[in-house]
Amino acid sequence: GENVEQHPSTLSVQEGDSAVIKCTYSDSASNYFPWYKQELGKGPQLIIDIRSNVGEKKDQRIAVTLNKTAKHFSLHITETQPEDSAVYFCAAFRSGGSYIPTFGRGTSLIVHP
Amino acid sequence: EAGVAQSPRYKIIEKRQSVAFWCNPISGHATLYWYQQILGQGPKLLIQFQNNGVVDDSQLPKDRFSAERLKGVDSTLKIQPAKLEDSAVYLCASSRQGEKLFFGSGTQLSVL
Numbered sequence: 001g002e003n004v005e006q007h008p009s010t011l012s013v014q015e016g017d018s019a020v021i022k023c024t025y026s027d028s029a030s031n032y033f034p035w036y037k038q039e040l041g042k043g044p045q046l047i048i049d050i051r052s053n054v055g056e057k058k059d060q061r062i063a064v065t066l067n068k069t070a071k072h073f074s075l076h077i078t079e080t081q082p083e084d085s086a087v088y089f090c091a092a093f094r095s096g097g098s099y100i101p102t103f104g105r106g107t108s109l110i111v112h113p
Numbered sequence: 114e115a116g117v118a119q120s121p122r123y124k125i126i127e128k129r130q131s132v133a134f135w136c137n138p139i140s141g142h143a144t145l146y147w148y149q150q151i152l153g154q155g156p157k158l159l160i161q162f163q164n165n166g167v168v169d170d171s172q173l174p175k176d177r178f179s180a181e182r183l184k185g186v187d188s189t190l191k192i193q194p195a196k197l198e199d200s201a202v203y204l205c206a207s208s209r210q211g212e213k214l215f216f217g218s219g220t221q222l223s224v225l
Contacts, residue, residue: 006155032212043117043204043216044156089155097144097163097211103155 002027004092006104014112019080021107023090024072032095033066033073038087038106047088048075051095080111115139117217119205125223131193134220138186138207144168145182146214147190148204156204162188163211195224 003026013019025033031052036044050057050064050073057064061080066073073092077084087108093101118137126132138145143164148156159178161168165185173180177196182188192199202221206214 004155034213036214036216041218043206043218044214045216046213049213095210095212097161097208098168099211100158100161100169101146101214102158103148105155106153 001100002030002092002102004090004102004104006090006107008107009105010108010110012110012112013080015080015082017080019077019084019109019111021075021088021090021109022072023074023092023104024070025092025102026071027092027094028068028071029094030092032093033064034091035062035064035075036089036091036103038089040086044089077109080109082111082113085109085111117205117207117215119203119217119220121220122218123221123223125225126195127225128197129194131191132195132222133192134190134203134205134222136188136190136205136217138188138205139209139215142207142209142215143185144208144211145188146204146206146208147180147188148206150202150204150219152201159190159203192222195222197224200224 034049038044063076090104145162147159160170162182180190202219204219206216
């Protein structure tokens with residue numbers, strides 16, 4: 001099955017700095033790579049996703065890059081704000097209801113004002 | 114549209130007791146997932162349904178956990194008997210085409 005590794009486990013930045021979270025996956029058949037943000041006491045919420053036919057996707061201050069050859073993908077947050085503080089999870093799987101989404105262990109992002 | 118509904122929000126039980134969680138997915142979503150999230154870890158899949166059939170339950174401890182999805186809509190997850198290590202947040206998620214997952218707020222279970 002798929003195995004997803006996520007680093008770092010904790011990331012502390014100053015407001016306005018950039019933050020980068022990296023994930024690697026093992027199954028070359030995986031073609032869908034979402035990122036989720038989980039705030040305290042809430043369920044994970046999808047913030048951005050990328051499919052294997054695209055190398056980069058951007059949505060305002062967040063972007064995701066994918067390197068299929070190396071089997072890794074990254075989340076980039078620019079101009080961080082205190083409200084970006086949360087736990088971020090990456091996932092990798094084959095799209096379609098018959099395939100199992102596998103999540104990384106999470107990165108706790110702390111943005112200091 | 115309404116999100117994924119879960120209840121109860123919190124549950125405290127003693128070990129060896131039983132507990133049940135309920136999930137109502139987003140209307141029209143064929144795929145339903147139950148995840149266990151232990152503090153400080155990523156969600157771990159317990160069981161995945163496609164309509165009312167099971168796609169995967171390989172990580173479900175079947176000696177104590179059971180789950181069903183009636184008529185391909187609502188789902189219940191039961192633990193009987195509970196152990197201390199079952200203390201976790203139980204998350205339900207649904208998706209329309211097995212891609213974008215939408216999560217509920219979860220049920221926080223404490224086993225004493």
